[in-house]
Amino acid sequence: MSGWSAVLAIARKDLRTELRTKESINASASFALVILVLFSFAFDLGRPELLEIAGGLLWLVYSFAGALIVNRSFARELPNDCLDVLIASPAPGWAIFLGKAVSCFLLLMAVELISLPVFGIFYNVHWAGAFFSLLLVIGLATWGITVVGAAFSAVTVNVRLRELMLPVLLYPILIPLLSAAMELTTALVNGEGLGGDNGAGVRLLVGFDVIFTSLAIYLVEFILVV
Amino acid sequence: MLAAAADRVWKYFGDYPALRGATIEVRQGSCVALIGRNGAGKTTLLRILASLSKPSKGEVTLLGLSARSSEARRRIGYLGHGIGVYDDLSAFENLSLFGSLMGVANPTEAAKKALDRVGLSRVRDGLAREFSRGMRQRLAVARAFLHEPDLLLLDEPFTSLDDRAIAVLQQLLADARGRGATIVMSTHQIREAMELASDVALLERGRMVFAGPRTTEMVLDPGWLYRTYGEQQA
Numbered sequence: 001m002s003g004w005s006a007v008l009a010i011a012r013k014d015l016r017t018e019l020r021t022k023e024s025i026n027a028s029a030s031f032a033l034v035i036l037v038l039f040s041f042a043f044d045l046g047r048p049e050l051l052e053i054a055g056g057l058l059w060l061v062y063s064f065a066g067a068l069i070v071n072r073s074f075a076r077e078l079p080n081d082c083l084d085v086l087i088a089s090p091a092p093g094w095a096i097f098l099g100k101a102v103s104c105f106l107l108l109m110a111v112e113l114i115s116l117p118v119f120g121i122f123y124n125v126h127w128a129g130a131f132f133s134l135l136l137v138i139g140l141a142t143w144g145i146t147v148v149g150a151a152f153s154a155v156t157v158n159v160r161l162r163e164l165m166l167p168v169l170l171y172p173i174l175i176p177l178l179s180a181a182m183e184l185t186t187a188l189v190n191g192e193g194l195g196g197d198n199g200a201g202v203r204l205l206v207g208f209d210v211i212f213t214s215l216a217i218y219l220v221e222f223i224l225v226v
Numbered sequence: 227m228l229a230a231a232a233d234r235v236w237k238y239f240g241d242y243p244a245l246r247g248a249t250i251e252v253r254q255g256s257c258v259a260l261i262g263r264n265g266a267g268k269t270t271l272l273r274i275l276a277s278l279s280k281p282s283k284g285e286v287t288l289l290g291l292s293a294r295s296s297e298a299r300r301r302i303g304y305l306g307h308g309i310g311v312y313d314d315l316s317a318f319e320n321l322s323l324f325g326s327l328m329g330v331a332n333p334t335e336a337a338k339k340a341l342d343r344v345g346l347s348r349v350r351d352g353l354a355r356e357f358s359r360g361m362r363q364r365l366a367v368a369r370a371f372l373h374e375p376d377l378l379l380l381d382e383p384f385t386s387l388d389d390r391a392i393a394v395l396q397q398l399l400a401d402a403r404g405r406g407a408t409i410v411m412s413t414h415q416i417r418e419a420m421e422l423a424s425d426v427a428l429l430e431r432g433r434m435v436f437a438g439p440r441t442t443e444m445v446l447d448p449g450w451l452y453r454t455y456g457e458q459q460a
Contacts, residue, residue: 090297225277225278
C-alpha cells in the first residue's frame with residue numbers, strides 16, 4: 001500500500017468512527033454555537049465597532065473548537081492499543097499523521113461552516129458577499145490549526161493531562177496564524193478584498209501551513225516511535 | 227538467513243535499563259518461546275522487534291532488513307497486550323482496514339477469509355464493542371494473522387483467552403509453522419510453550435541468560451531452565 005492510500009484509509013476510518021460516536025464533533029459544534037451566543041450577550045450588537053473585532057471573535061471560537069477536535073485525533077487510538085498496530089503496520093509515520101490531520105480538517109471545517117451563519121445572524125455581519133474569499137482564509141487557517149494540533153496530539157497522546165497540555169502547547173505556536181486569520185476575516189466582513197495589504201496575510205497563512213506541515217511530516221516518526 | 231536478530235540491545239526508561247545488552251538470533255521457521263519473570267524485559271524486547279520502540283543502544287534487524295523499514299513491517303504480525311481493533315468499527319471493517327494497511331492485495335477477500343477462519347463470519351457486520359470478550363480476542367487473532375506474516379511476534383498470546391480462542395490460535399500457529407513462518411512469543415505458561423517451541427530464550431532482569439534449542443529436559447521439567455540458568459546462577 002502506498003503512503004497516500006494509507007492517508008485515505010486512516011482518514012476514512014477516523015471519519016467513520018467519529019460519525020458513529022460523534023464524540024468530538026458534538027462537543028466542538030455545541031461549544032462553538034454556545035460561545036457565539038454568549039458573546040452576543042456580552043457585546044452591544046448595534047455598535048459599528050463590533051465589525052472591527054468580528055474576525056477576532058470568530059477565530060477565538062474556531063480555535064477553541066479546533067482544540068476539542070484535534071485532542072481526540074491520536075487519543076482515539078489508545079483504547080485497545082490500536083496505535084501500536086498502526087505504528088507496526090507498513091504505513092509510514094507521515095501517512096498516519098496526514099490521515100489524522102485530514103480527518104480533523106474536515107471535521108473542523110464542518111463545525112466552522114455550521115457556526116458561520118449563526119455568527120452572521122447574531123452579530124449582524126454580512127459575509128455572504130465575500131464567501132469564497134472567506135472560505136479560502138478559513139481553509140488555510142483551519143489546515144494550520146489541524147496540522148499543528150494533530151502533531152501535538154501525537155506528542156501528548158501518552159500524557160496523563162493531555163487535555164490540558166495540548167492547548168498549552170498549541171496556542172502559542174498558533175499566534176501568527178490566528179492573528180493573520182483574524183485580520184483577514186475582519187477585512188473581508190468589512191467589504192475589503194484579499195488584494196493589497198491583505199495579500200501579505202494570505203501569504204503568511206500559506207507559509208505557516210507549508211512550514212508546519214513539512215516539519216510535522218519530518219518529525220512525526222521520531223514522535224511516534226520512542 | 228535470520229528472521230530476527232537483536233544484537234546487544236539496551237533499552238532505558240528514564241534511568242532504568244529494562245534491557246541490558248540482550249542478544250538473540252531467531253532462525254527462519256523456528257518457534258521461539260521467550261520466557262522470563264514479570265519485569266524481565268520480554269514485552270520491551272518484543273516491542274523493539276516489532277519496531278514499536280527504538281533500542282537505546284544496539285542493533286535490530288528483521289528478515290535481513292532494518293527493523294523500521296516498511297518492507298520488514300509488512301511481513302510482521304504483532305499481537306500485543308491490547309487487542310488492537312477499533313470498537314466502533316465492525317469486525318469486517320476492522321479487518322479490511324488492517325488488510326489495506328498491511329498491503330494485502332485484496333483486503334475485502336482477506337477479511338472475509340479471516341473472519342471465516344476464526345468463526346466470526348456470522349457477526350461480520352457487528353461492531354467490535356458489541357462482541358463478547360472471547361469474540362474480541364478471536365478478532366484480534368484474525369487481525370494479527372490476516373496478511374499471512376513471515377514473522378509473528380506474540381506477547382503472551384494465550385493469556386486470558388477462552389477455550390475457543392485458544393483452539394483458534396493453536397490452529398493458526400500450526401498453519402503458520404506449516405508454511406514456514408517464524409514465531410516469537412513471550413509467555414508465562416512454560417509447559418504449553420515448551421510443547422510448541424523449537425527454541426527457548428530466557429530473559430532475566432533485561433539480560434538474555436539463555437537462548438538455544440529446546441531440549442528434552444525443558445519439556446519434562448519446565449522449571450529446569452530457571453534452575454539452571456536463572457538468577458541464582460547468572
